[in-house]
Amino acid sequence: MLDAFLALGAAGLIFGGILALAAQKFKVEEDPRVVEILSVLPGANCGACGFPGCSGLAAAINEGQAPCNACIPGGNVVAEKIASIMGVAGEAVEPMVAVVYCQGDHDRAENLAEYHGVMDCHALNQLGGLKGCPYGCLGLGSCVNACPFGAMYMSPQGLPVVIKEKCTGCGACVRACPRNVIGLAPADKKVHILCRSYDKGPQVRKYCKAGCIACQLCVRSCPQKAISMDRKTLAKIDYSLCDNCGICATKCPVKAIVDEKQSEAGRQVS
Amino acid sequence: MITIKKMFGGVAVPHKKGLSEKSPVEFAGIPGELVLFLSQHIGAPSVSTVKPKDAVKRGQVLAEPRGFVSAALHAPTSGVVKAIEPRFHPVQARMSEAIIVEPDGKHELFEQLSPAVSGLDSISAERIKALAREIGLVGLGGAAFPTAVKLAPPEDKPIDTYLLNGAECEPYITADHRLMLEEAGKVIFGFKASMKASGVKRGIICIEDNKPDAIESMKEAMSAYDGLELAVLSARYPRGGEKQLIQAVLGREVPPPPGLPFDVGVIVSNVGTAYALADAILTGLPLVERVVSVTGEGVANPSNFRALIGTPVSYLIEKAGGFTGTPGKVVMGGPMMGPAVKSLDVPVVKGTSGILVLTKEQAAQEPVLPCIRCGKCIDVCPMGLQPVWMSAYAERGLIEEAEGYRVMDCCECGACTFTCPAKRPLVQWIRMAKAEISSRRNAQRKS
Numbered sequence: 001m002l003d004a005f006l007a008l009g010a011a012g013l014i015f016g017g018i019l020a021l022a023a024q025k026f027k028v029e030e031d032p033r034v035v036e037i038l039s040v041l042p043g044a045n046c047g048a049c050g051f052p053g054c055s056g057l058a059a060a061i062n063e064g065q066a067p068c069n070a071c072i073p074g075g076n077v078v079a080e081k082i083a084s085i086m087g088v089a090g091e092a093v094e095p096m097v098a099v100v101y102c103q104g105d106h107d108r109a110e111n112l113a114e115y116h117g118v119m120d121c122h123a124l125n126q127l128g129g130l131k132g133c134p135y136g137c138l139g140l141g142s143c144v145n146a147c148p149f150g151a152m153y154m155s156p157q158g159l160p161v162v163i164k165e166k167c168t169g170c171g172a173c174v175r176a177c178p179r180n181v182i183g184l185a186p187a188d189k190k191v192h193i194l195c196r197s198y199d200k201g202p203q204v205r206k207y208c209k210a211g212c213i214a215c216q217l218c219v220r221s222c223p224q225k226a227i228s229m230d231r232k233t234l235a236k237i238d239y240s241l242c243d244n245c246g247i248c249a250t251k252c253p254v255k256a257i258v259d260e261k262q263s264e265a266g267r268q269v270s
Numbered sequence: 271m272i273t274i275k276k277m278f279g280g281v282a283v284p285h286k287k288g289l290s291e292k293s294p295v296e297f298a299g300i301p302g303e304l305v306l307f308l309s310q311h312i313g314a315p316s317v318s319t320v321k322p323k324d325a326v327k328r329g330q331v332l333a334e335p336r337g338f339v340s341a342a343l344h345a346p347t348s349g350v351v352k353a354i355e356p357r358f359h360p361v362q363a364r365m366s367e368a369i370i371v372e373p374d375g376k377h378e379l380f381e382q383l384s385p386a387v388s389g390l391d392s393i394s395a396e397r398i399k400a401l402a403r404e405i406g407l408v409g410l411g412g413a414a415f416p417t418a419v420k421l422a423p424p425e426d427k428p429i430d431t432y433l434l435n436g437a438e439c440e441p442y443i444t445a446d447h448r449l450m451l452e453e454a455g456k457v458i459f460g461f462k463a464s465m466k467a468s469g470v471k472r473g474i475i476c477i478e479d480n481k482p483d484a485i486e487s488m489k490e491a492m493s494a495y496d497g498l499e500l501a502v503l504s505a506r507y508p509r510g511g512e513k514q515l516i517q518a519v520l521g522r523e524v525p526p527p528p529g530l531p532f533d534v535g536v537i538v539s540n541v542g543t544a545y546a547l548a549d550a551i552l553t554g555l556p557l558v559e560r561v562v563s564v565t566g567e568g569v570a571n572p573s574n575f576r577a578l579i580g581t582p583v584s585y586l587i588e589k590a591g592g593f594t595g596t597p598g599k600v601v602m603g604g605p606m607m608g609p610a611v612k613s614l615d616v617p618v619v620k621g622t623s624g625i626l627v628l629t630k631e632q633a634a635q636e637p638v639l640p641c642i643r644c645g646k647c648i649d650v651c652p653m654g655l656q657p658v659w660m661s662a663y664a665e666r667g668l669i670e671e672a673e674g675y676r677v678m679d680c681c682e683c684g685a686c687t688f689t690c691p692a693k694r695p696l697v698q699w700i701r702m703a704k705a706e707i708s709s710r711r712n713a714q715r716k717s
Contacts, residue, residue, distance in 0.1 A: 113612035116635035118665070118698045126701055128363035130612060199356075 033085055034062045040081040041071055046148040048072045048170030061086065069093040073149065073168030095187040096169030098152070098162045102137040102181045103194045103210035103256065105157030109133055110207075125178040132207025135197040137181045146176035190244045190260040191237065193218070198233045212256045218248035271489075271500045273479075274518050279652035281685045283441050283507045283606070285480055290565040290572035291444040295452060297576045298562075298589050300347050304371040304580030305357050305617035306332060311414040313339030316406075318369055324351045329380040329556050332369050335403065341416045341620075342406035345380075346558035346578035349373035360583075360602050360616035361609060371580065383554035390462055393551060398467035402547060405556035406620075410542030411435060411446075411510070412603060414621035417543055421467045423532050431520060432470040433538040434461045436477040436484065437503060437510030440604025443624040445561040446541040448574045450477070450484035454491035457541055460548030462495055464539055473498045476515055480505040507606060508683040512538045514652050526679045542623070562618055564590040568597045568627030577618050583625055584614035598633025601626040606684040639692040647686035647696060653679055657686035661696040664703035669710070672703040680704065 037058040045053040049070045051060050060066040061082060069079035069091050079093050111130040117123060121142035124130070129138050139158040151166035152173060160173070164187070173182045181196055193212065197204050201213035214233045226241035227248060235256075237248075249259035309315035316333035320326060326345040333343040352370040359366035384404065387393045393401075403418035423429050434457075438446040449457055458475075465473050475492060477485050479502050492498045501519050503509055512531060513524045515538060522534040531538055546557050558579055565572035570591025577586055583600065587593065601608040602622055618625075647657035656675055663672035677700055686696045 113610070117695045118702065120702065122705070123695075123698050123702050126363055126698075126705060127609060128358065128360075128612060132613070134358055134365045 031062055034058045036085050037061055037082055040074075040078055040085070042074050042078065042168075044073060044148040044170070046073060046168075046170040046172050047175075048168075048172065067091065072096065073170045075168070096171075096184040097164050097167045097187045098143075098169065098171070098173050098182050099185045099192050099194075100137065100143075100160050100162060100182055101192070101194050101196050102159065103258075104131055104133055104136040104208045105155065105159045107157055108209040109136060109211070121176075122178045129179075133197055133199075133204075133211065135179060135181075135199070136195075136208065136211075138179060142176045142178070143173035143182055146172045148172055186239050188244075189239045189242055190264075191242060191246050191249055191257065192260070193227070193235050193237050193248075193257050195234065195256045198231050200233055210254055210256055213254055215253060217251045217253065218257055221247050221251045223247065271502060272519075273502050273504075275504045277504070277506050277509065277514065277518055277652070278654065279650050279685065280506045280508060280514070281650050281689050283688065285505065286441045286565075287444050287447065287480065289442065289567070290563050290574055291447055291481075293448075293571075293573045295448050295561055295574045295576050298578070298581060298586055300373045300375060300377060300578065301581050301585040302373070303352070303582065304346055304349075304373065304578060305582070306343055306346075306369045306371060306580040307357070307359055307617075307619060308333055308343065308367045308369065309359070309362065310343065310406075310579070310620040311341040311408040311416055313337065313341070313416055313419075315367065316340055316343050318354055318367075320351050320354075320369065322351050322353050325349075326351060326371065327378050327380040329383050329554075329558060331556075332371075335406070335416075339416055339419055341408050341414075341418075342404065342556070343369070344406060344556040344558050345371055346580060347371070347373045348376050348378040358613070358616060359619075360611050361619060361621065363609065379555075383556075384550075386554045387551050390459070390466060393463070395467045395469060398463050398547075398551065401550055402467065405546075405550040407543065407546055407550070407557050408620050409540055410546060410560055410620065410623070411540035412607070412621050412623055414619070417464075417539070417547070420537055420539065421464060423468060423537065427532045428535055429468060429470050429532065429537055430472060430535045431537075432461070432465045432468065432473045433515055433519060433536060434473065434475045434541060434544060435510055435512070435515055435538050436475060436481075436488070436541045437515060438481070438541075439478060439505070439507045439510040440606055440608075440623070441507070442565045442626050443563050443604045444565065444574055445563045445623045447481050447484050448563075449541055449545050449561055450481070451487050453545055454484075454487040455494075456548040456552070457545045458488070458491045458495060458498070459552070460544030460546070461498075461539070463547055463551055464537075464544060465497075468537055470537065471497055474501050474519055475499070476501045476503060476510075476519055478503050478505040478509055507685060507688075508652055508681070511652060511681055511683060513681070526676065557620065560618070560620065560622070562586060562622055563624035564627075565624060566627040566629075567632060568593055568595075568600075568629045570594050579620055580617045582615060582617050583611065586618070586625055587614065587627065593627065594629070596630055597627050598630035599628040601628070606688065607682060636693045638694055641692055641694060644691060646689045646691065650685040650689045652683060652685060653681055655680055657696045657700065660703065661686075661694065661699040664699040669703055669706050672700075673707055677703045678707060 041054040049057045051057040068083040109131045121138040121140045124138045141154045144152045151163045155161050195212035197211045204211035219227045224241045226238045230236040246259035249257040314336045317336045318333045327348040330345045349371050352372040356365040357368040399421050407417040408414040562577045563574050564586050573590045660675045660677045680700050
């Protein structure tokens, strides 16, 4: 009985000693700063920074391969914390939010067919989508599934909606959309041209009630000259010039331009 | 004549050829507008040589091929070029540049067509090859691979056998069947011309045994030539797949992509392609029309039409007596591989062998259930792949793993989806993964 205790005890001591030596010998050098940076990152592993997850970004920042403000969802708060860990002056991140550049819901752009199959926008895109519009939202919600922050949902009318308060601007939805309908816009910009269709006006009118018909009224009415025509058939807004005046939204005959100030005011009244 | 029963994988499908196989090929007529995509084929889109408002005549060149793997495009009838603008491409399922021709109804022939030739002896192999390129000939079986490329195999790959593909294994479609029945002489002539062009001595005509009348007429027509054999294959889907046909008839296995039939010394051409080549040699007319079966339980009079390339689907369905009741689904091509269309405004392209209209009841979908790991999809896969795993990984976005299961070798025949007892859209997942892998490879090549 005693032999067994002694033998096991001795074996335990010897192997313990070996393990202790091995731990010394093969110790992985870990920069404490990486651990520190990782602890302040949001931990969503969204991939918006372009590095493999938050730990990848932490290592990259530590090695100087990424700036301190590379974490877009973290915003200024995280950027400042990382800057203080790294001991450099922080640069401000311009907060961005995702915008769905399509208003073609079930009421405005009817589905021409029913769809049975893989419920993924990429699959549906290979069949050309259900609406007449070859550029608009496909409506199966791949962006909603891709959002790591729960900041999107599908409206009953079949369009994804961004919850601005929750959106961090990581861009996961932008990458998930096979039709490039979603884009990132500066969070303080309130006027958006919500159409991606490059078709000519008469064609657009056939399939969507809220599509840009390239009338150019917005281009002419913009006091800041922030709107121009892309490929002659789609109005595009240059956010760096836009001052949120919203005149274009009042001129647009098809209401393809939305002034969020108006809708927000409306929401407060109701 | 040899008879072949065995096949690796495959499924027994209801053929449904009876609907249209008895109706002779008729000219469909000239519609109000023709839409001719610059990209009708595999390879680079052709380059337009006309401008809006140009007057064109039947057979006149509209677009020149760009590069080696590309094909020319010709005006199917006389009229005016209305516009060159993007239209919705039914096969590529996206906007694609197209030449819109407004016919004038006169159907005038272009004066400078290449001269007609009376017989095979009076045309050289080189001239046939050049002609295949000039007339914009592509494989009319569906894939639309430029025929001129096929007729010029690489020097280091000796070709010993030429297969004429008359299997037509897709259910419903009877375009090739009618051609073999009505124009057997021309089909064989075109086949001999392709053999001459590529310098191949041995030619085998392959037909499924569910077309006994076509076998008889082809037998009669081929007796005028020597060096031709006939292979009758049991009807099983996808018998007419190029690789499946080579394996069944010659026992050779085409290596996985980028392997081509060239690698095992074989060229395969479709019956419709041979016919179009014969037509071009004998009359000088380029590829401006093709036989299209408009069939299915959803049309009043299932028919086979000689339709101008670019004819709208709506026009052809009207010619076939219109819909019976409310249609459930309209498919470009056959039910196994053809893509469904959401609008009837899309035109016939060079690769369109049929337009299939299914009724509401036929198109109704059963709910998709979880995979029960029965392995039936593996049994029926003619490529020896494992659709169960490829689709499962694709479904979860694990693209590298799907690639590891060789998802790129899938020919998208649809046998797995057809046989799946849980009604899972296996091919759709596989196609998603394939598209993702292709786009990643393209991005890599660019960077």
